[in-house]
Amino acid sequence: MTGRRILVCDDEPQILRALKVILRDAGFEAVPAETAEEALDRAAVHPPDAAILDLVLPDGDGVEVCREIRRWSRMPILVLSAVGEEDAKVRALEAGADDYVTKPFGARELVARLQAALRRVGEGPDEPTIAAEGLELDLAARTVRRDGAEVHLTPIEFRLLETLARNRGRLMTHRALLVEVWGPEYADDVTVLRGHIANLRRKIEPPEGPRYVRTDPGVGYRFAA
Incomplete structure (x- = not known):
C-alpha cells in the first residue's frame, strides 16, 4: 500500500490535518481538497488510488462528487461524515461509494476499510x-x-x-x-x-x-x- 495517493475532501481543517497524519502513518500520501469542485479537479488531473469524501461540502453534495467520479473511475471511495442517518448512507452507497464511515471515527478502522477497498480493486474478476x-x-x-x-x-x-x-x-x-x-x-x-x-x-x-x-x-x- 505504500506510496498510494488518497484524495481527501473535507471542509474542516482539523479533519484534513488528522487524515493527513493517519494516512501518512499508514504509508499513504494524502491529496487534500476542501470543496467538491477542487476534489473533482484533482481527481481528474492526477487520478488518485482512492478517495475519502465528506458528504456535506460548501459548494455541493459529496454524493454528487461520488456519482461524478463513478462515471469514469473504479477507484475505491469511502464516505466519511457526521451524517449518520440510514438514508444518507444508502444514497452514498447507491451513488457508488464502497463504504461509509461515520464521524467520529477510529484511525485503525478507517485505514482497515481503505485497505480492504484497495484490495478489492486489485483482485481479479475470475478468482476461482x-x-x-x-x-x-x-x-x-x-x-x-x-x-x-x-x-x-x-x-x-x-x-x-x-x-x-x-x-x-x-x-x-x-x-x-x-x-x-x-x-x-x-x-x-x-x-x-x-x-x-x-x-x-x-x-x-x-x-x-x-x-x-x-x-x-x-x-x-x-x-x-
Whole structure:
C-alpha cells in the first residue's frame, strides 16, 4: 500500500490535518481538497488510488462528487461524515461509494476499510475460489465448505453468498443485493432478502454468532471475514 495517493475532501481543517497524519502513518500520501469542485479537479488531473469524501461540502453534495467520479473511475471511495442517518448512507452507497464511515471515527478502522477497498480493486474478476476464516467458496463447482465440511446451499443462497464474498468488506445495500441476486423487480423486497440471509447464516455461521455476514442495520450487509 505504500506510496498510494488518497484524495481527501473535507471542509474542516482539523479533519484534513488528522487524515493527513493517519494516512501518512499508514504509508499513504494524502491529496487534500476542501470543496467538491477542487476534489473533482484533482481527481481528474492526477487520478488518485482512492478517495475519502465528506458528504456535506460548501459548494455541493459529496454524493454528487461520488456519482461524478463513478462515471469514469473504479477507484475505491469511502464516505466519511457526521451524517449518520440510514438514508444518507444508502444514497452514498447507491451513488457508488464502497463504504461509509461515520464521524467520529477510529484511525485503525478507517485505514482497515481503505485497505480492504484497495484490495478489492486489485483482485481479479475470475478468482476461482474465495477463502476466509475456514469458509471456502469454489465458484466454478458452486460448492461451499466450512472447516472442510461441505455446506449445502440452495442456488439463491449460493448466489447471495457469492455476491457478498466477491465484494468482501464492502457494505452492500439491500437494494443492490436484491437487484444483483433476484433482479430489478425485487429491488424493494427487503423481507425476501432478510429471510434468505437468516437461512444462509444458519448454515454457514458458527454457534457463537455471525463471523462472515455482518449487518449494518437499516442499510445492508457485508462479508466481513
